[in-house]
Amino acid sequence: MPLIAHPAPESGESPAGYLLRLADINGYFDLAELIDESSSLGKYRLNSCMDSLSELAAQLGSVNHFELLSPKSIQHNANQVNSLPFKPVLIRSPRICPICMAEGANIKAEWHVMQITHCEHHHEALIDHCSCGAKFTWDEALLSYGCSTCGKAWCEFEETKQELPSFMEVFFKLEIQQRANFISDITAAALTRVRPYDTIVDSHHLKPKHVVSWLELLGAGYDLLTKPAVYEQWLSSCALVRSKFKALGNRAVFYPFYR
């Protein structure tokens, strides 16, 4: 099913966003319709993981390198890209910066990364739903206009001008090579706030459906890493709860935070 128009993705474009752009240019109603029509190419769904959608994009569009559809603002190594903080918590529904959209930007791959809660360019919170309450969907209005439910245009979304949370402020100041490690650390800390004494780090508990507010959870994780009163309280509660591990040494008692 060759598409007549298949421009190349922009570097750092979201795989789903790029497919939506292909759908739009080629006259499909929305991404779901393009995926439906592509059933001969493989089992793809609207909520397929980003890797699957990248594969589909490579079949339908002009993708000469998968890097094109990866976040530009983080550099992962091969281990990190498949590990806890990244893959399991990539968000699959649209999450965007309305100010970028009003400026005509394409949907960025990093907006799928749950731990990145704000737009680096505008410092605006990324949103997955409109002020009317409707969740954004992968439809044509998302690219060209705004909310397909109430008709609010991207240019009508006001800048909130709220302060960046500390963890995002620090994140944006890091070199891109350091950012994957920062995301690993803050994710481990966030998980520790949810399940303070688990010794097995389990990505299941960080799946989007289990986390009500990533902003709050990541903020709490950042506090655990940076505020002495918070980490001292956690350390002393660990010493108590995990006292039976003492024979194994401090590493076992204070896992995953021990130097």
Ligand SMILES: [Zn+2]
């Ligand atoms: Zn923006």
Ligand SMILES: [Zn+2]
């Ligand atoms: Zn709306």
